[in-house]
Amino acid sequence: MADDLASSTSHTLVLLPSGRRGAVAHGANLLDAARALGVELESICGGRQTCGKCQVSVEVGTYPKHGITSADDHLAPVGAVERDYCREHDIRGRRLACAAEVVGDVLILVPEESQARKQVIAKAATERAIEVDPAVRAVYVEVEPADLGSGGGDWERLQAALQGQWQLRHLRIDPFALRQLQPALVAGKHAVTVSVWQGREVLRIQPGYAEGACGLAIDVGTTTVVAHLCDLRTGAVLATEATMNPQVRYGEDLMSRVSYAMTEAQGVERLHRAIIRVLNDLAEGAVAAAGRTLEDVMDAVVVGNPIMHHLVLGLDPSGLGAAPFALALSAAADTKARDLGLKLNSAAYVHTLPCIAGHVGADHMAVLLAEAPHTSDPISLVVDVGTNAEISVGNRHGLACASSPTGPAFEGAQITHGQRAAPGAVERVRLDPATWEPRVQVIGHEGWIGADTSRPLPPAARATGICGSGIIEAVAEMFLAGVIDSGGRFADDAAGRSSRVRREGRGAAYVLIEATDSATGHPIVVTQNDVRAIQLAKAALYTGAKLLLHHRGQPKVDRIVLAGAFGSYISPRHAMVLGLIPDAPLERVVAVGNAAGDGARLALLNLGQRAEAARLAEWVDHVQIATDPSFQNEFVAAMGLPHATDAFPHLADFLPTSSRPSERPSQRRRLGAELSRKE
């Protein structure tokens, strides 16, 4: 962290998108400094300023959220070698990290191509049966030629043909499609293929017979943006592209972005343009991968949380930053892509699914479409964990939903060595119940790394931090092994029982990775504060689910759906050990990956799903759990780690029965062994 007293010799360096930050010495080489903070940059020339692989963008300005409060002196000026390189290559205003010296607090954006370990994106369109009934339909018509005597123009004759041959009436036409009409009639000798949107508007006219219309289903996440290009006739996924949400430069978490929008001149416009630029890049990448053109993209569905939803539409999200969390728009909307700056077919619409409430957005609506808890009898609990958790509980007789203020701990934020689910992150953790020695899995490296692994570790096995699923497993394992008790406190004798437990500042810490095994040269630890942060987050999530069950008058859930990237990586057993989710048979807990993207795809390919979303937006019962009188009590009660078999009967088999798990080490050991066997 920035040390104000020694600001002349030490500066704060923040690296995005990883979010890694730390103090670096004045004059430090940026490539080395990034590496020291666990951010490996590409480099082929080894720092000779000739390969250009380590290009980074310097974000000029102050970024209080990142601890950068002065806009002066970021990097030493460009030297002769770097200047020569830039003269010969267009590096678009970037710097070569290997040539740059840190001489002030600085925020560095590492572009994807410069990252030695590319970000892992868990999302890929799953195969599922969708009845293809898209908003845009292509029809082939033959149009009467004009003759001197006939009245009306080509458009009027096309309307007559569409009515006569396809029973399409009262059509309007996009002004850009109208420009295609006469040339298409000439080229197609009066036969044209017409793309009609919702039986209401002509979007495109091509000569003769034509096919190939496609559409984009886009999930704009706070961190990651995923786009699926689908064939609108077959429904097939033609390409899936994903990238980082570029708004992270304006704030890693959602509320920072709202604050940016509120306080910076043209903040909304900048955030809007940043996301639109990325959507255009994704669209371009997807059509290139699929051998289509942007003109072929006739439709798009975009989902996202309310803030992303607003920013995509260019709407100021300020109202979402504080009570009463007012949405500017909650209903679904069809907006011309061109009016958003999206470069699809010039007449294409973008459909945004409805938001349910100020904290329950179109992304959760998409998850509901994909998981359809409202169509069956079992009581489902659908959880999408991001910066906040969106929760729905119910069945076909009724669905209650809420947002639960979990905060960003599950995303690795507010955790001492927390980081995103990127290469180098610890994602799986096991503790030996007897010795408390850990085994871990690190993203980007195959297999378990434990005490018995040969050393020195290969670079890919060296952890840089702990991601969400890793911290959940770590805390759960620490509880099962007795490192911490059901109150979340380190056992009094913990430090005496294992050298893994050390004093750290005002509290204890568990050393998950020793300094010699980490990528940073520092130990990677789980502190008492980290355990508290996880307890707060899991209590919020659990309380939300419990209050919704209560609201629906249901004693228990039949099925738990964990959605989102977090949901796909989380271990359901560890989640239940922590009390993150209510009790349920473990085989009824399913991780469904990017269900929001799946829902967007459903809405793209099936008009009925859009109608269903509109109906759901009215039908779903949104509950303000934070203002529920019982929230506070329930929340406090949920802070502890599970110990009562009446609340978690399905854990009874392997959980300590007493309220002090540390008193029954044998049972905890049995559970640990059982979990290990299942890997």
Place this chain on the structure above:
Amino acid sequence: MADDLASSTSHTLVLLPSGRRGAVAHGANLLDAARALGVELESICGGRQTCGKCQVSVEVGTYPKHGITSADDHLAPVGAVERDYCREHDIRGRRLACAAEVVGDVLILVPEESQARKQVIAKAATERAIEVDPAVRAVYVEVEPADLGSGGGDWERLQAALQGQWQLRHLRIDPFALRQLQPALVAGKHAVTVSVWQGREVLRIQPGYAEGACGLAIDVGTTTVVAHLCDLRTGAVLATEATMNPQVRYGEDLMSRVSYAMTEAQGVERLHRAIIRVLNDLAEGAVAAAGRTLEDVMDAVVVGNPIMHHLVLGLDPSGLGAAPFALALSAAADTKARDLGLKLNSAAYVHTLPCIAGHVGADHMAVLLAEAPHTSDPISLVVDVGTNAEISVGNRHGLACASSPTGPAFEGAQITHGQRAAPGAVERVRLDPATWEPRVQVIGHEGWIGADTSRPLPPAARATGICGSGIIEAVAEMFLAGVIDSGGRFADDAAGRSSRVRREGRGAAYVLIEATDSATGHPIVVTQNDVRAIQLAKAALYTGAKLLLHHRGQPKVDRIVLAGAFGSYISPRHAMVLGLIPDAPLERVVAVGNAAGDGARLALLNLGQRAEAARLAEWVDHVQIATDPSFQNEFVAAMGLPHATDAFPHLADFLPTSSRPSERPSQRRRLGAELSRKE
């Protein structure tokens, strides 16, 4: 004209917008050469290359329609003095005429500010009673504040308020208006003024109570574009702006522009952008003059002939260049201004009135709205003369309309010394029946100029050419005086009777202005060919009217309406002497000026007029007179000048009764005297 044999020493110089052209010597000074061709440029410094008033644009490229077939060597390179001037002043790529030497065929565009004699634009919005019921209505509403428990977003609450307080239902909202909603609610403390289009769409949201919405009524003529800025609440005309249609650089007449669109790469796009740029300039000028802003411009109505209509909408007019003259669109359209590149309020619509047929456009529809022949009993003949004449005949029981191929002679084209109605143009002509000595009026100079006028003439009295109304009066007066006979031939003894009549090439010519009195140093004459051109044009117009009367089963007209700038300047008596229009009591012949602009204003201010236009477009009977079997015979019969009292009873009083007017000079003299008395 360009002399191919002497191309090394003489070049073609064409000056727009006046259309003046001629051969100039190699190396001629451009300022002097323009002056010699009758185009006076501003100049304060007298050619010292310091005042910069004589700036002109050089159009690079070939312009076969203007006789410019080589793209090489237009003007000699910029010299040192001009270069110094340009370095200190931003003259946007223009040249200083006083510094430029003509070294090749060249097309010069004289911007309005460089014209010493500004173009006269006859059009100004007339005052007339219009019931103000515009498409955009502003309503003030108070919106329920958001609260935590309430569902829906601000837009949903605004919808509820608009329904509850104004009975406005099923509204949609423009995406750009949506962006204004939340800030306006905050600034207006939940009270906002909402601009609603056609009771269907929200276009603008302003905090608190707001007024000031205005709209533009625009008539896009082939030569001139006129815009009236109107207050949408009071209907008042706030400002009227007019300018040259910049498309003249791509062709002075309509068919040249169609040909440009068909043959040049991106021709349509260029013509579209050129007109849109001018509409933006006019809009900017109008709001500045009225103290409003472009954001206040909430609506626009645009009318024009079918080719202008298509080019404003960005539609390819190629289909209108040849039979069957297919319109891309004939119905009225509402297009977002932004989709056309118009910088009005970001959500504003542009309404284009319907076209009736490939040659009878939205401008004629506007004339019909303004003159409303379809609402009364008398049989009206409504004529709008431009490059072609649009003619409607009928009353409330039926209306027949047609386009008549008059060609551009009435606009001064195809006439030896023809020019537009600009300063320097002869616009009124009287011939002494005895001496054949002329008196003329010249635009830009007060009063008559005759033989008895003191000499030398002041510069403003020196004519540069003859405009449409001038040529009509000249030919009619020549007929009345006996210079030409009813067949249009110069009298055999004409040259002997007056020195005004001379041999010119293969035929005779009447000298209207002697070389000593002209601005060009050359005599201004009316040749046998000019008389023939006027005869062809008037025969086409008369035949069109006659066939339409026949079509409606009417023997005669009760009322003649002459619309357009031409119509306002034409002398009804002389038109009837020529047989341009059918016989009618002279007091029932009215010139209504820019009726198309008036019609556009009606449609802007009154929604019912738009519905009426839609109804008329279906109801009016469009007649293809050029393919009518009797057209050819009628046309030939109409070539002569009127001599039969049965066809023109209202002329009987002062027209020769025999078929050879030259035989009855006394009667002709009486008519001439009578006409003079009425001035």
